[in-house]
Amino acid sequence: MKEKLRDKDKEVEEKEIDIASLKDALAKKEDEISAVKTSHEEDQKDLQEKLREKDEKVKETQNENAALKDAVAKKDGDLERLKTSLENYQKDLKEKLRDKDKEVEEKEIDIASLKDALAKKEDEISAVKTSLENYQKDLKEKLRDKDKEVEEKEIDIASLKDALAKKEDEISAFKTSHEEDQKDLQEKLREKDEKVKETAE
Structure with missing residues (x-):
C-alpha cells in the first residue's frame, strides 16, 4: 500500500513538473508575441514618419x-523616381507587415495549443489527485476495519487469558486438595500399620 502511495505521489509530482514546464513555455510564447506586436507598432510608426x-x-x-x-523636366523625373521609390518602399513595408501579422497569428495559435495542453495536464493531475484521495480513503477504511479486528482479537485474547487464569487456579486448588488427600491417606495407612503391629505382638 505504501508503494502505491509513493507511485501516486510520484505521478502527481511528474504532472506538476509538466504543468510548470508548459507554463514556462506559455510565458515565453507570450513574451515573443508581445515583442512581435511591439516591433509591428514600431514599424507602423516608422512607416508613418x-x-x-x-x-x-x-x-x-x-x-x-x-x-x-x-528645371520642370528634371524635377518631374526626380518626382517620378521618388514616387516609384515610395511605392516600392510601401510595397516592401506592407509585405513585411503581412509577414509580421502572419507571425503574430502563428504565435497566437501556438499559445492556444499550449493552453489546451496545459488544461489537459491540469485535468490529468486532477484525476490523479482524485484517484489518490479515493485510494487513501479506501485505505483508511481498511485500516479502521483492521484496527477493529485487532481490538476484537485483543478482547478475545483477554477473555482467553482470564479463562486460563481461572483454570490454573482450579488446577492449583485441585493439586492442593489432592496433596492433602494423599497426606491423610498416608497418615491412615501409618495408623493401620501400627495397629497391625500391636495386634501381632
Whole structure:
C-alpha cells in the first residue's frame, strides 16, 4: 500500500513538473508575441514618419518645379523616381507587415495549443489527485476495519487469558486438595500399620 502511495505521489509530482514546464513555455510564447506586436507598432510608426517625410519631400519638389520652370523636366523625373521609390518602399513595408501579422497569428495559435495542453495536464493531475484521495480513503477504511479486528482479537485474547487464569487456579486448588488427600491417606495407612503391629505382638 505504501508503494502505491509513493507511485501516486510520484505521478502527481511528474504532472506538476509538466504543468510548470508548459507554463514556462506559455510565458515565453507570450513574451515573443508581445515583442512581435511591439516591433509591428514600431514599424507602423516608422512607416508613418517616412511617409510624412516623403510627403514633405514631394511638396518641396513641387514648390521647386513651380519656381524653376526651366528645371520642370528634371524635377518631374526626380518626382517620378521618388514616387516609384515610395511605392516600392510601401510595397516592401506592407509585405513585411503581412509577414509580421502572419507571425503574430502563428504565435497566437501556438499559445492556444499550449493552453489546451496545459488544461489537459491540469485535468490529468486532477484525476490523479482524485484517484489518490479515493485510494487513501479506501485505505483508511481498511485500516479502521483492521484496527477493529485487532481490538476484537485483543478482547478475545483477554477473555482467553482470564479463562486460563481461572483454570490454573482450579488446577492449583485441585493439586492442593489432592496433596492433602494423599497426606491423610498416608497418615491412615501409618495408623493401620501400627495397629497391625500391636495386634501381632
